Amino acid sequence: MTAVMVAQSILLITGALFFCIGSLGLLRFPDTYSRIHALTKADNLGLGLIVLALILNVDSFALALKLLLIWALVMLASALSGHLVAWQANNLSLAVRQPNESEQQVSSAHE
């Protein structure tokens, strides 16, 4: 187990952990806005760690650049789609809900 292997496995595990946290956020958060927040932030960081782990044992420099390009593109795409979903949700005037409020309270408070 060389040092690089250890570093790689740590990075991969933490990356996967971030993905799990992201999807956990998706399940737990009450409304769309916070869910988008959870997904875009956690998953990007998770992907960054995994890409870092892959770069450690990649042989050619070009391949490393390609991996970084993938990461940059995913970040751009998720930021854009996150914004679009939030923008569309705002158009449909979806309410911002507190964690313990149920659906009816929000609609009554909203009128």
Added chain:
Amino acid sequence: MMGVAISMPVILPLLGAIISLLLPARYNNRIAFIFMLGLVVNAAWLLMHFSAQGPYQQVMGGWTLPLGIALRIDALAIIFSMMSCVVASVCGFYARFYLRAKQLKQFWPFFWFLLTALNTIWLSADLFNLYVGLELLTFSAVGLVALGQNKHALAAALRYLFAALLGSMGYLLGIALLYAQFGTLSLSQLSDAFSLTTTSAVALGFMFIGLMMKTAVFPLHTWLPPAHGGSLTPVSALLSALVIKASFYILLRLWMALPFGENAFVIGSLMGTLGGTAIIWGSWMALNQTQLKQIVAYSTLAQIGYFMLIFPLFSYSDPTANQYALHGGVLMLLSHALAKAGMFLAAGNLLICTNKTDLTSLAGLSRYRPLNIFAFGLAGVSIMGLPPSGGFNGKWLLVQSALMQSKWVWLIIILLGSLLSAAYIFKVFSYTYLETKAGDKFEQPSAMLEWSALSLSVLSILLGFFSVWVLDLLTLAEMRMP
């Protein structure tokens, strides 16, 4: 030179489709005339080359066989491509006068893609190429059915599309298993290397079910009556006469190319029972239909039953009976194509006369519009199989083959089927003989429509006189050689 001739049947309609899409609508008729003429001339040239030098096979792209796709010319391919040329040109001519300008503009691209697919299927000797040809055929047929733009046409098109997709998936599954077992896709190599193991048996099972679904054989036929009955007249003529024959043609190719040996009897009699029930059930349903076009559509179901009867009559022990069965089947296919197209066009003319779809409105028609009824009658003669027509020769050969092998069940079914088909055709006639006091209040379809319907019916009768030419073609090339 032969390379050009063998690929023209596919290239010409494809060029026709491209040009009819690009040029404005007014050039469509000229394009149709030129390309149809080219197709007929090419078919005649292939016929002469075939009768001179026998079957010819050429691999596309100049590669060796397992790599490239082989197109071949043999008796069956020539007969079927000439049949599709004749029927398609008459249906195109009929559509030119029958359809409104807007519909006609959409009709031509589908017509040319349909012809491309048909000629590919007649000529190709490669399993996967047949699959792509079948898909192209299905989509152009669905496009033609959906041309009606009304509720029934769309429902029929959807039902037809889903049934055909399931059928071609079964066929593709068969290809997957056969390729895994034998490692080749070309039909000729497959017939040399073929041996009936469980994998190839399952493969052929799926292929036959898929192809039977696309040919609307008895249990899998529910999509056909609304599709053929509900669509525009030239479309239902094209569908009934040509489209269902393409998947049956592949079934026949597989049956003749692959040596089944002793269990050919089991598979053949299974398919024969399906065919027999199709004849009885189809004729029975046609008998108690009230709509004219539905009667003709259900009679197509019955006639498909006759084609399926070829398989049980095949026998390896008695070569002459085997030859009779094949010749009878091919003649039945040919005469049905001509007669059914003529019958659908004549039924379309009758609808124009009465512009009501049910039978009771036909009263007094034979007095005032004898030509249309005559065309319908001639086509009916060939469907029933009365002596002068091609249908009779086909049935006669099938009966001979059944007698030779003393297979009484199929004999009885053939005769019973002819009786039932006579019943529902005379039923239509009985309505036209009723006198009406109202006199001649029927519209007059344009002469072109009447004569094109009559020409197809007369052709199916003439086939009876000149069927010896067709049979020479079949005997010329020893059928076993691909």
Added chain:
Amino acid sequence: MNSYLIFSYAGVALCGIGVFGFIFHSHLIKRLIAFNILSNGVFLILVGLAQNAQKQPDHLPQALVLTGIVVAVAATALALVLIKQWYAISQQTTLPEDQEHQ
């Protein structure tokens, strides 16, 4: 090498699920999804079985599957256009004969 065979079995399972969905669903788009699953299953069998028999990655079935995927997309697009036109005319998402026991 027998990993190819495992994927052929996965293809068989996909075919089973596809056939079930195709026959069971009367909603046209769900039936179309089942058809796509069935075609993916058939492609898996085609490549998996051929490569298992040839004992090496075989290029011909892969080219066939490429053509098959494009034809499947064409079929899906055609079916979707027809379904939308059918819905526009009849306000139904199922064929007339499937409606009664909805």
Added chain:
Amino acid sequence: MNELIDLALIAILLFMALFSVLSAVLFKAIIFFILLGLMLAIIWIRLDAPDIALAEAAIGAGITGILFLNAQAQLPPQHTQAYTVSMCKQSRFWFALIASLSTMIVLTLAVNQPLNPTISINQPIIEQLNASGVEHPITAILLNYRSFDTLLEIAVLVQVAVIALSLRQHEHIKIHSPTLPNPLLHACLTLFLPMLFLVSMYLLWAGASQPGGAFQAGSVLAAAFILFYLAGFNTPINNHELYLKFGWVFGLSVFLMVGILTLFTGDALLAYPLEFAGVSIFFIEFAVTLSIGWILFSLFVLSQNISLSNVKENNE
């Protein structure tokens, strides 16, 4: 270790398929179907088929997913009835179950037979590769050995596009484009579109020597067009039918012209002369890529929501 990964992949795949078929809500079924497509892309990598993985991800999951979502958006929101309970009572359920189980049993019987094919097409493919004008075997098969198949397949695509157009014929093509005037999206377009075109052309060029080719490049091109259309820009396609038809037929006619040219030089259809093989293949592939991108895009546009008012009930 390898078997474990394969089994895990297959388990996820089958779960996706089951959820996709059994879910009551149509939207959920489509999402699971798209996930199924992505899982399948990974499985094609495991099956040493990178070309299919690329095509499955781009066409199978991408374009098909977009078409399904587009269709689902225009159908009525589904009433989610209690699906599982009423499901078993329907006779259809048992009939479907029996049919699927019998197909599976018959197929497993057929699949676990020891197969030893006598003919192997792999050797001739590799040996005659240098005569085919390209280095990548899959592209050689698709555009040289079995180019007749590909010609027909592009005809199938054009055919479907013509049907989509003819179904919209009775109301002129005035399709209102979706309004998504989001400033950020427009800004990102200037970044995404050139990159998508670059990726598409790279895929096309790389097809000669590594996995890639006309179909994958065409679907990436279609994605670029759809993105441009969804951002609310009204492309000229909306009001002129000839643009549509010319774009569709361009690839098919170039393919056919080259085929006919070779017919008169060589003796068989589509037999490219040896020294021009590479060039003619690339020329065909370029035209086909543009056509496929255009066809898939116009299939998306032509199936935009059909305004119910002008669909008249006209019977023949």
